[in-house]
Amino acid sequence: MEKIRVAINGYGVIGKRVADAVHLQEDMELAGVCDVITDWRIQMAVLKKYPVFASDDMFKTKMNEAGINSSGTLNDLLASSDIIVDCTPKKIAAQNIELYKKLGKKFILQGGEKHEATGHSFSAENNYATAINLDATRVVSCNTTSIVRTLTALKNAGLLLKARGTLLRRATDPWESHLTGIMNTLVPEKDIPSHQGPDAQSVDPSFNVITSAVKVPETLSHLHYWNVQLTRKTDKEEVLDAFNKSTRIAMIEYSDELAANNTVKELMLAIGRPYGDMYEVALWQDMLKVVGDEVFYAYLVDNQAIVIPETIDAIRALTGIEPDAEKSILKTNESLGVKQSFY
């Protein structure tokens, strides 16, 4: 079978991770990565021997001046690719869409874009099937991905009635915390409900979900607290069984000294994950509490990594190279080492 040629437009926090993940897939080939930067960040792509493209002739000249041997411009990259994963910043992505459409290329947007930009919002365990052979989809954001994963698990078990969540959002990505950090404060999102609830509904309109969100002065991961009203009284075992049906929710134990974001990050580094990435929703098993027909739980979301396996699955769905959601998810999980238990 011929490999799908994947272009990555934008080699930032997400783009560089998607590139590495594509590189690991047996049914995909990295056509190249495209950006406008000429500093250490793009040098990492050179080091990995990824074909590097510049967004236009001007940036191609700049790259060449910086000693980066670019393989051409964005147009060259697009011409030789089957599908584009757009990982450029918000406003730029919106402009790119027209170009992809004009060239008749399939494309994937990040969660920062609007649902309307593609008309489809993707989360593998929920709606892979509806994305097959579409021209475009949007992989929902890190927070939304975690919400859809966990609520899908409860829904599939027939337990989900309504979900109310408080989201503690990391203030900024680690690599740019010298630029956009916050310190010794908490910054609520202005609107309650916050946007993540409706965003989860863009994947699955059946969810009764309302979220509130607040930015906190740390960079390691998001932390969600949930109170879910279940369809009936149940026990902890049944709820854990429901979550364990997802291959992308990993259980962690607070009592095993995994008592905070930083210890879980250190665990990811200890098991050898690139960048210490955590693709899974890490849910504290021992903290989870069932009270009558309600369940209370908390989990961590690695905002840089959780969408990476989703993006790989979205590539398979749009291109139709794997019509079976479960098979794609398992391939992706195996290639990236996604697991339900870290040790």
Added chain:
Amino acid sequence: MEKIRVAINGYGVIGKRVADAVHLQEDMELAGVCDVITDWRIQMAVLKKYPVFASDDMFKTKMNEAGINSSGTLNDLLASSDIIVDCTPKKIAAQNIELYKKLGKKFILQGGEKHEATGHSFSAENNYATAINLDATRVVSCNTTSIVRTLTALKNAGLLLKARGTLLRRATDPWESHLTGIMNTLVPEKDIPSHQGPDAQSVDPSFNVITSAVKVPETLSHLHYWNVQLTRKTDKEEVLDAFNKSTRIAMIEYSDELAANNTVKELMLAIGRPYGDMYEVALWQDMLKVVGDEVFYAYLVDNQAIVIPETIDAIRALTGIEPDAEKSILKTNESLGVKQSFY
């Protein structure tokens, strides 16, 4: 009328504030403050001309060596006081109780102690009347005080069915953040439900309340997010009316650039509050959202200051010098400048 003589045992974060507040009351007299420290902290009491006592003869000698003219020992202070506000650290307070009882002195404990230590837990707007002429009470903690205030307001309006809260707890007090801070992480409380829900029930057993709590890397205040199921569908106006019945809940507007803990702290300093203290629950009026029969809201809790007016009221209740809750609350509010609107 003779003034009530109040002793403060422990001149720390709470003790020094209670001393200042007692000093402001027309019906009270500060008999003195007692501690074991000889550094700048107790020098502040000397500066304010408060009678300073040492917990025993050894510490009296140490104080004298440090040039602090102590008025005697704890026993001397207790002998000349009508009531003791114990503001000592956790384990020490438990030991003091026996002493107070032996001397037949009324006393007030802080929220860190157990309900059983006094058999009564106090929050002025909820249960002042039940504390009148008791021998002892416990002013519940900062978080619990805020919960009881807000839920009491909803209960009094006939709106409260059940309340579910996520509590973002400041990591430590500002003055000791060089000793016990946390950085770039989030530290959940191990148990869900966290202890604050049951603690609120120690004041008012009718509350159906469940909380989760997480320590965050900032020192300015706690931030609570609540989802309250109401007894019926209503609108925002009715919920705001309910909150406005409390004289110790102040409304703030996110859209007036009060978008985070630090801006609210700066506001407290700007209006001239000592230490920038905020005695009120500061609730974001514009963020508050009613959805059907549910209300979602967020507020800030100054963990160093919110219990101060409560403690003043508890003194009046225990000593019986003011049998009317509302009158005591108004006296306290006026003396400290507690308000429902900051400007």
